Amino acid sequence: MKRRDCLALMGATSILAGCAGLPPATGTGDLGVVVARATGTLAIVNTSERKVLAEVQGLGDLSHASVVFSRDGRYAYVFGRDGGLTKVDLLTRRIAGRVMQAGNSIGGAISADGSMVVAQNYTPGGIKVFDAATLALLADIPAEYAPGKLSRVVGLVDLPGRRFAYSLFDADEIWISDLSTPAQPRTTRLRNIGHQPYDALVTPNGRHYIAGLFGEDGLAMVDLWEEKPRVRRILAGYGRGQEPLPVYKMPHLRGWAVAGRRAYLPAIGRHEVLVVDTDTWQEVGRIAVAGQPVFVMARPDGRQVWVNFAVPDYHRVQVIDTTTQQIVRTLEPGKAVLHMEFTPRGESVWISARDDHRVTVFDTQSFAVQATMTIDSPSGIFFTSRAARLGF
Amino acid sequence: MKRRDCLALMGATSILAGCAGLPPATGTGDLGVVVARATGTLAIVNTSERKVLAEVQGLGDLSHASVVFSRDGRYAYVFGRDGGLTKVDLLTRRIAGRVMQAGNSIGGAISADGSMVVAQNYTPGGIKVFDAATLALLADIPAEYAPGKLSRVVGLVDLPGRRFAYSLFDADEIWISDLSTPAQPRTTRLRNIGHQPYDALVTPNGRHYIAGLFGEDGLAMVDLWEEKPRVRRILAGYGRGQEPLPVYKMPHLRGWAVAGRRAYLPAIGRHEVLVVDTDTWQEVGRIAVAGQPVFVMARPDGRQVWVNFAVPDYHRVQVIDTTTQQIVRTLEPGKAVLHMEFTPRGESVWISARDDHRVTVFDTQSFAVQATMTIDSPSGIFFTSRAARLGF
Numbered sequence: 001m002k003r004r005d006c007l008a009l010m011g012a013t014s015i016l017a018g019c020a021g022l023p024p025a026t027g028t029g030d031l032g033v034v035v036a037r038a039t040g041t042l043a044i045v046n047t048s049e050r051k052v053l054a055e056v057q058g059l060g061d062l063s064h065a066s067v068v069f070s071r072d073g074r075y076a077y078v079f080g081r082d083g084g085l086t087k088v089d090l091l092t093r094r095i096a097g098r099v100m101q102a103g104n105s106i107g108g109a110i111s112a113d114g115s116m117v118v119a120q121n122y123t124p125g126g127i128k129v130f131d132a133a134t135l136a137l138l139a140d141i142p143a144e145y146a147p148g149k150l151s152r153v154v155g156l157v158d159l160p161g162r163r164f165a166y167s168l169f170d171a172d173e174i175w176i177s178d179l180s181t182p183a184q185p186r187t188t189r190l191r192n193i194g195h196q197p198y199d200a201l202v203t204p205n206g207r208h209y210i211a212g213l214f215g216e217d218g219l220a221m222v223d224l225w226e227e228k229p230r231v232r233r234i235l236a237g238y239g240r241g242q243e244p245l246p247v248y249k250m251p252h253l254r255g256w257a258v259a260g261r262r263a264y265l266p267a268i269g270r271h272e273v274l275v276v277d278t279d280t281w282q283e284v285g286r287i288a289v290a291g292q293p294v295f296v297m298a299r300p301d302g303r304q305v306w307v308n309f310a311v312p313d314y315h316r317v318q319v320i321d322t323t324t325q326q327i328v329r330t331l332e333p334g335k336a337v338l339h340m341e342f343t344p345r346g347e348s349v350w351i352s353a354r355d356d357h358r359v360t361v362f363d364t365q366s367f368a369v370q371a372t373m374t375i376d377s378p379s380g381i382f383f384t385s386r387a388a389r390l391g392f
Numbered sequence: 393m394k395r396r397d398c399l400a401l402m403g404a405t406s407i408l409a410g411c412a413g414l415p416p417a418t419g420t421g422d423l424g425v426v427v428a429r430a431t432g433t434l435a436i437v438n439t440s441e442r443k444v445l446a447e448v449q450g451l452g453d454l455s456h457a458s459v460v461f462s463r464d465g466r467y468a469y470v471f472g473r474d475g476g477l478t479k480v481d482l483l484t485r486r487i488a489g490r491v492m493q494a495g496n497s498i499g500g501a502i503s504a505d506g507s508m509v510v511a512q513n514y515t516p517g518g519i520k521v522f523d524a525a526t527l528a529l530l531a532d533i534p535a536e537y538a539p540g541k542l543s544r545v546v547g548l549v550d551l552p553g554r555r556f557a558y559s560l561f562d563a564d565e566i567w568i569s570d571l572s573t574p575a576q577p578r579t580t581r582l583r584n585i586g587h588q589p590y591d592a593l594v595t596p597n598g599r600h601y602i603a604g605l606f607g608e609d610g611l612a613m614v615d616l617w618e619e620k621p622r623v624r625r626i627l628a629g630y631g632r633g634q635e636p637l638p639v640y641k642m643p644h645l646r647g648w649a650v651a652g653r654r655a656y657l658p659a660i661g662r663h664e665v666l667v668v669d670t671d672t673w674q675e676v677g678r679i680a681v682a683g684q685p686v687f688v689m690a691r692p693d694g695r696q697v698w699v700n701f702a703v704p705d706y707h708r709v710q711v712i713d714t715t716t717q718q719i720v721r722t723l724e725p726g727k728a729v730l731h732m733e734f735t736p737r738g739e740s741v742w743i744s745a746r747d748d749h750r751v752t753v754f755d756t757q758s759f760a761v762q763a764t765m766t767i768d769s770p771s772g773i774f775f776t777s778r779a780a781r782l783g784f
Contacts, residue, residue, distance in 0.1 A: 025483050027420040027464030029779050030506075048463050048506060071440050071736075072419030073465065091417050112737035114422075114440060160693060160739060161757050205652065206693045225695065225715055260597065261653060261671070279653070301552065301597045301782060303617065323617055344463075344780030345504040347552060365553050385780040387421050388736030390693060 028073035031090050032341070032383035034352065034359055035078075036376045037062045042078060043375050044090055047343050047350075047383060050361050050371035054093040060084040065380060066107040068392070070132060071114030073384040077132070079108040079119055087135060090384070097135045101128050109158040112390065116179060118156060118164055125150035127166060129182055138182040145171035155200025155211050155253065157391045159224060167197035167211045174200075174211060174222060174231065193220040193231045199253040202391035203263075203278070210234070212253050212268070221281060234281040238267065238274060249310035251294050254392070259302030259322045266293035266307075273307060275325065287325055290316045295339065298322070299364055300346035308337045308351075317351060319367075329367055333360045341381035352378035420465035423482050424733070424775035426744065426751055427470075428768045429454045434470060435767050436482055439735050439742075439775060442753050442763035446485040452476040457772060458499040460784070462524060463506030465776040469524075471500040471511055479527060482776070489527045493520050501550040504782065508571060510548060510556055517542035519558060521574055530574040537563035547592025547603055547645065549783045551616060559589035559603045566592075566603060566614060566623065585612040585623045591645040594783035595655075595670070602626070604645050604660070613673060626673040630659065630666060641702035643686050646784070651694030651714045658685035658699075665699060667717065679717055682708045687731065690714075691756055692738035700729045700743075709743060711759075721759055725752045733773035744770035 034043040034052075042056045059065075061082035068077050075096060078086045083102035088095055102121035109118050116138060117130045129139035143151040151168035158164055162180045167173070174190040174197070195215025202209050202224075209222045218236035222229045251266035258264075258278060265274040267286070273296055275285035291313025298305050305320040314336050319329040334353025341350050348370060351360050354377050361371040386392040426435040426444075434448045451457075453474035460469050467488060470478045475494035480487055494513035501510050508530060509522045521531035535543040543560035550556055554572045559565070566582040566589070587607025594601050594616075601614045610628035614621045643658035650656075650670060657666040659678070665688055667677035683705025690697050697712040706728050711721040726745025733742050740762060743752050746769050753763040778784040 025417070027462065027466030027483070027776075029420055029461075029465030029776060030463045069421075070419065071422045073421030074419030091419070112739045160737070205695070207695075301599070303597070303599075345552070345782050347504045384421060388777040388780060390737050 026091070028090060028384055029344075030384075031073065032350075032381065033067055033076050033078075033088070033090070034350075034373075034375050034378050035062050035065045035067070035380040035382075037065065037354070037379045038377035040080075041376065042076065042088055043373075043378070044088075044093055045350075045359075045373070047348070050348075050373075052373050052375065056088050056093060056095060058095060059086045059088075059098075062379070064106065067380065067382040068108060068110040068117065069382070069384045069387040070110070071387055073387055075132075076382070077108065077110065077117050079105055081105060083121065083123075085117070085119055085130065085135065099130070099135050101130070101137075106152075106154060107156060109156050109164060110387075111158055111162045111164075111179070112160055113162065114387075116162065116182065118158075118179075120153040120156035120166055122152040125152045125168075125170070127153055127156065127164070127177070129179055129185075139179060139185050141177055141185055141187065143168050143171065143175070145173060154198060157200065157202040157209065157254075159202065160206055160390070165200070165202065165209045165222070165224070167193075167200050169196055169198060172197070174209065174220065176224075176229065188229070190222065190229065190231050194218065194233060198250055201253040203258055204390065206390045208278070210253070212251070214250075214268075232281075235265075235274070235276065235283055238283060247310075248292055248312075249294055251292075251296070257296050257298035257305050259298040259305060262322070264296045264298065264305045264320070264322075266296045268292075273305070273320065285325055287320055287327070289318050289327070290330065297340055297342070299349070300342055300344065304328075304364060306340055306349060308340060311336075314338075315353075331362070331367065333362075334358050338379045339381050341383055343383065344385035350381050352381055354379060418483070420482060420776055421736075422776075423465065424742075424773065425459055425468050425470075425480070425482070426742075426765075426767050426770050427454050427457045427459070427772040427774075429457065429746070429771045430769035432472075433768065434468065434480055435765075435770070436480075436485055437742075437751075437765070439740070442740075442765075444765050444767065448480050448485060448487060450487060451478045451480075451490075454771070456498065459772065459774040460500060460502040460509065461774070461776045461779040462502070463779055465779055467524075468774070469500065469502065469509050471497055473497060475513065475515075477509070477511055477522065477527065491522070491527050493522070493529075498544075498546060499548060501548050501556060502779075503550055503554045503556075503571070504552055505554065506779075508554065508574065510550075510571075512545040512548035512558055514544040517544045517560075517562070519545055519548065519556070519569070521571055521577075531571060531577050533569055533577055533579065535560050535563065535567070537565060546590060549592065549594040549601065549646075551594065552598055552782070557592070557594065557601045557614070557616070559585075559592050561588055561590060564589070566601065566612065568616075568621065580621070582614065582621065582623050586610065586625065590642055593645040595650055596782065598782045600670070602645070604643070606642075606660075624673075627657075627666070627668065627675055630675060639702075640684055640704075641686055643684075643688070649688050649690035649697050651690040651697060654714070656688045656690065656697045656712070656714075658688045660684075665697070665712065677717055679712055679719070681710050681719070682722065689732055689734070691741070692734055692736065696720075696756060698732055698741060700732060703728075706730075707745075723754070723759065725754075726750050730771045731773050733775055735775065736777035742773050744773055746771060 104123035126142040151170035197211035200211035291309030334356035496515035543562035589603035592603035683701030726748035728746040
């Protein structure tokens, strides 16, 4: 093709830019999505301009939906509660692929090399592994802990080297699957890890996998850097079982915050955030907060920890200064605050208020409102910078 | 514009893709650049495909060049030794802007919000602040430490809130400039920080700014989270001054590695890596290595630290396992290894060997070679994931 033809066509690009569905030339490092759960819609947002760029419909049941991103930041993989796995192209702003992969699903992960996407399922209990490019099924690992018995799977995280760790709620087990050869998965089973693991996280360095236990006090921890990983119980007797309290909403462990040497953990059912030393894994403090914590999230630099709450305190957000362990601010960003997401370097945080149909962007230093957006019943907020992080 | 017109034009997009200079629709999260110093050329690379996508020429003197990225990952800002600041569009693969901003420059930084790019200069000594979109000059801060005397500036890093810290080699000072209102910069001067700060780094959480001292033993550290930051001397007597050794190449502090609670620092002139506890800032160990270390870099998960060396040992790279402090591998990636860069989640590392005109990609787990590329005298390697990190 000759240069003059190119130039002629280039003149058409400004017209092309006006056509829906054509990829605009844009970096993807400052893009993200907000789940509009009531309408099965994904809002594509830009964190530099602080606005909604487009809405993509037809994603099914998005209650409790979660999202991971392709390595290049172009595609969002959305795990719907109804078992739908949808690949959304943030550039063309369209659905690039969709499979119904289970009857009841609760999230997923993507391998560090970006080659495979994994869904964790309640029904049928297990994990399924998909080609990130085509969504073709690469492996199916039922969580069959006893003949004919499948467990619901929770707490799935990616590990280095195409490995994934996850917890079996009904089997009291943690499994680690090595998918370096997807056709021949090798799974390590850790048994008797504690009763009813309900969610889990991996520390930002990929070393410690920690599952919360609903059925008893304490948490289960695995040091994944040990040659033969084994389970150790931590924070036994932190209060979960002592005085059974009504639990209005289960906390989300993926949001648990590691800031410097300390982890900040939501105490189940209590109006407290637990402070834990990540060297000894002993509790070193408790911070009284305004309600039952749901997400406890460190700003990327670890200087602040932001907390939202279960009903009836879910109109509030509190900010802890990690140098003093004091609450330095209480905000009221709207009714039913469901999620928060920091911009990559932490200068802003986006907060969704479902019942006010509003997302608010705060300056994390001055607490000033930088922007608000109207989105129908917003819940989870996810930015493409997650693609560069382990365990998200 | 009607839909059918759009569709007609869309048919042209596959042709358009064949035209040089037209933005391809692609994510920018897995892009990066390699500096080809001998020819003033920047190679644009893709870390998923592990290949060179294009070469952009005309960037001037790129010896000791460094690069930061726009918040969206689309633009690379290249600081050349000759004072040229070039903005390269990774999508159109062209120069989007270029200014000659100084006579002799040694690197730069970008603010967390992506709005301003800052260059640190030797001649005239000081920093200059540019609009990241237009490259218009926003502020000029000469490093005038005494009437009519300008110092060379080194160790520039970005801090939260449009602030920047940097060191004055000739003045033994550290300055912190608040550019929240660029027309009215507010600069805090810390004096008598130690003799001849030659480079510096900020820890990944943005808390500790540490300047290496060429003129004496020890390093200068500032806790930026204190209300009134002041300088503290650390690692006094670590050996720099005891027995003057020939120094074949100054180590680069920006590459200094924080892995968990420990920092791994190059000992100037010695065949050693210092291990420092980041709580106490005391030395807790030394690791003997194959030469004078230049870059000492942690894999993103902190499990490994990779080290390259000054002449005559600059054909080697060594890998330290941080759980045992032992060297677990010695690689020979080519002649004159100048730089290393990890992929965002650390599954691979890219290494440049200048005199073999080769960049090699290694699997960091198996140490297998995943790819090699021919690039003319490659030096610095920079991936867009730096845009999401503080202090890079």
